[in-house]
Amino acid sequence: MKRTILSALITAGLAGRLCAAVAEDSKIFTPFFDMTLSEAAFLPSDGNIFSGGDINTQVGLLAKVAEKDHIFGLYNFNYVGQGFAPQDSRQFTDRSLSHNFNLEYRRIITDRIRVRPGVSANWEYRRTGANEVWKNGLYNMNSFGGQLAADYTFSEEQRGYVTAQYLFRSVKFPNYTDLLTEFQNPSPANSANVNGGLEDQTMGQFSVRPGWKQFFGGLTYTVQNYTNQKVVTETGVYGAKKQRDTDTALDFGFHQTLGIFELAPVVSYTMHSSNQNFMLYKSLGDTSPQFGAKYYDFSELAFGVPLDLNITSKWAVGGAVNFTRRAYSKRMARDADNNFTAAEQVNTMTTLTGSLRKRINEVAMVRLFASFLVARSNNKFEKYLPYSYTGNSFGLAYQLSY
Amino acid sequence: MKRLTLALLALFLVKGAAFAAIDWESKGMQLAGEVIANPAGFFYDFQQDLEGTTPLPPGKRYGVQMGLFPTLLPMTYTNVSAKVRLHGEGRIAPGVPQLDLIGGYWDMLAAKMATKDSQSVDSAKFGGYYVGALLSASVSPRVRTFWGYKHSQLKARLDFKAGQEPELLGTKVNSFDTGFKDDFFIAGIETPKGVGSLWSIQLNYGLGTQTISSKVSWYGKYFELGLNIYPEGVLVVHPVWNCHLNF
Numbered sequence: 001m002k003r004t005i006l007s008a009l010i011t012a013g014l015a016g017r018l019c020a021a022v023a024e025d026s027k028i029f030t031p032f033f034d035m036t037l038s039e040a041a042f043l044p045s046d047g048n049i050f051s052g053g054d055i056n057t058q059v060g061l062l063a064k065v066a067e068k069d070h071i072f073g074l075y076n077f078n079y080v081g082q083g084f085a086p087q088d089s090r091q092f093t094d095r096s097l098s099h100n101f102n103l104e105y106r107r108i109i110t111d112r113i114r115v116r117p118g119v120s121a122n123w124e125y126r127r128t129g130a131n132e133v134w135k136n137g138l139y140n141m142n143s144f145g146g147q148l149a150a151d152y153t154f155s156e157e158q159r160g161y162v163t164a165q166y167l168f169r170s171v172k173f174p175n176y177t178d179l180l181t182e183f184q185n186p187s188p189a190n191s192a193n194v195n196g197g198l199e200d201q202t203m204g205q206f207s208v209r210p211g212w213k214q215f216f217g218g219l220t221y222t223v224q225n226y227t228n229q230k231v232v233t234e235t236g237v238y239g240a241k242k243q244r245d246t247d248t249a250l251d252f253g254f255h256q257t258l259g260i261f262e263l264a265p266v267v268s269y270t271m272h273s274s275n276q277n278f279m280l281y282k283s284l285g286d287t288s289p290q291f292g293a294k295y296y297d298f299s300e301l302a303f304g305v306p307l308d309l310n311i312t313s314k315w316a317v318g319g320a321v322n323f324t325r326r327a328y329s330k331r332m333a334r335d336a337d338n339n340f341t342a343a344e345q346v347n348t349m350t351t352l353t354g355s356l357r358k359r360i361n362e363v364a365m366v367r368l369f370a371s372f373l374v375a376r377s378n379n380k381f382e383k384y385l386p387y388s389y390t391g392n393s394f395g396l397a398y399q400l401s402y
Numbered sequence: 403m404k405r406l407t408l409a410l411l412a413l414f415l416v417k418g419a420a421f422a423a424i425d426w427e428s429k430g431m432q433l434a435g436e437v438i439a440n441p442a443g444f445f446y447d448f449q450q451d452l453e454g455t456t457p458l459p460p461g462k463r464y465g466v467q468m469g470l471f472p473t474l475l476p477m478t479y480t481n482v483s484a485k486v487r488l489h490g491e492g493r494i495a496p497g498v499p500q501l502d503l504i505g506g507y508w509d510m511l512a513a514k515m516a517t518k519d520s521q522s523v524d525s526a527k528f529g530g531y532y533v534g535a536l537l538s539a540s541v542s543p544r545v546r547t548f549w550g551y552k553h554s555q556l557k558a559r560l561d562f563k564a565g566q567e568p569e570l571l572g573t574k575v576n577s578f579d580t581g582f583k584d585d586f587f588i589a590g591i592e593t594p595k596g597v598g599s600l601w602s603i604q605l606n607y608g609l610g611t612q613t614i615s616s617k618v619s620w621y622g623k624y625f626e627l628g629l630n631i632y633p634e635g636v637l638v639v640h641p642v643w644n645c646h647l648n649f
Contacts (some may be wrong), residue, residue: 048425055616128441
């Protein structure tokens with residue numbers, strides 16, 4: 001599932017970022033704290049105004065037990081509230097809350113090579129409204145696993161390094177069931193269909209991330225093997241083959257300061273492939289459902305160009321352009337009557353953001369922002385979720401880090 | 403701060419055309435529905451506005467606080483909170499953080515007055531309390547972090563007189579009894595802005611109910627201006643005004 005990949009990418013990114021962020025000084029214990037909170041009001045072209053916030057808090061401690069042995073522990077609390085989301089990802093009203101614990105042992109082999117084995121545990125809760133109880137969320141997820149990373153610094157002066165990492169997770173969705181099966185047959189042969197665990201999977205991810213001066217990039221390959229979920233066949237029944245998803249992602253970016261301008265563009269390309277198909281039932285008693293083979297395969301191009309203008313040492317004016325284009329390779333767009341057409345579905349989302357940032361002191365920063373978003377798709381079936389709409393949002397964000 | 407407010411106002415004016423498209427009536431109905439679905443949570447948001455969860459400024463031993471807006475007015479939460487410093491930072495041994503005990507109590511005046519004057523309400527009790535402890539330590543000459551725990555409880559109970567019970571969807575309602583109880587973990591930082599004034603940000607997380615709130619505050623000698631954000635609350639942003647005396 002996309003959510004799992006996102007979580008794993010965040011974990012991988014966190015570990016990578018933190019290995020560079022924490023200063024190596026003479027103290028035995030070095031704490032790390034970073035908190036970002038934002039709250040915004042959203043106004044879609046179709047629908048009423050709503051508000052949503054995001055909170056991301058990281059608390060870490062680096063302990064230098066010996067000259068070449070360090071231990072790093074990190075706790076990450078992440079809350080994602082209501083907000084605009086790319087098409088086919090989640091509803092605007094979805095909100096999630098997660099707790100992530102990461103413990104890593106860092107061993108310096110030579111002054112150029114370092115290895116970092118670690119373990120990680122994650123609990124995530126999701127709900128679609130404030131009246132639902134967090135622990136009963138349909139998409140609640142727990143994941144446990146480990147990772148092994150190696151860093152090689154080939155040039156300290158040029159900040160040249162490369163990091164290779166392999167991570168493994170066992171992911172469980174304790175509440176997720178097949179609601180239709182639950183309704184039709186309360187005690188079927190595959191009990192995971194009604195007792196939770198239908199989306200349980202094991203995930204493996206390998207990534208290589210080089211960096212040179214102000215440039216960075218990476219190649220990431222992820223495999224998700226589902227334990228219980230089977231592939232639906234053309235006849236409309238689940239076959240014997242289990243679902244398997246793979247993701248290949250390439251990303252590249254750089255951070256450049258030119259006088260008072262600060263630029264940090266990033267571009268990424270992801271190819272998602274799954275053996276899962278889809279049966280389109282237009283109504284409950286539909287006797288001629290439409291079959292969508294390889295329904296979840298897509299390739300996605302995304303780029304973002306944030307630009308900050310540092311007017312004074314405290315004030316900065318910023319702007320950003322973000323563009324995402326997802327093209328499905330086998331999924332056909334639907335027309336307004338919920339029938340497949342002959343054209344493959346393509347979704348695009350463009351966001352323009354303007355912001356004003358004030359640095360309060362060496363640890364805190366406040367930002368006011370306003371965004372304009374345009375989402376377009378050739379999928380015209382918008383009875384349940386919008387595919388083509390525009391949206392405005394404005395809000396406040398602050399960040400603390402030391 | 404003034405510049406930030408003006409900038410925010412400018413942004414609102416620019417977005418003025420967008421406001422014409424908002425359906426305020428259905429938004430109001432949605433908010434009313436959220437209050438009915440979880441009334442204790444709605445009242446508890448106002449209790450969080452009066453809770454004094456920042457440590458005592460360096461050099462102060464005792465503190466008394468009262469929430470003015472939106473707690474005393476218009477919600478009529480008569481309240482009082484106190485803070486006591488057990489030991490200052492580095493006083494017992496170098497590196498030992500400051501330890502403060504915090505606590506407070508509130509009672510809703512409007513509920514008592516409604517009972518006195520009402521013909522249908524027999525008794526009403528809207529009130530709550532909180533107790534907790536905060537540890538604070540400096541990470542640099544201008545930045546102090548604080549961590550803590552608090553236990554909060556709220557009770558909201560309304561009993562109707564026999565024979566005077568109202569009807570809700572065809573059912574007679576004898577009483578209305580709801581409450582909120584949870585243990586919170588607090589984390590934040592503060593930094594001095596001038597002589598006798600500080601600026602602080604904190605995050606409160608309820609371990610049982612997973613209630614999240616964030617408070618930004620400008621803490622002066624006698625008054626505190628704050629902006630409390632409850633992402634999952636009914637009224638998401640509460641501007642807050644409290645007064646205090648520390649000595």
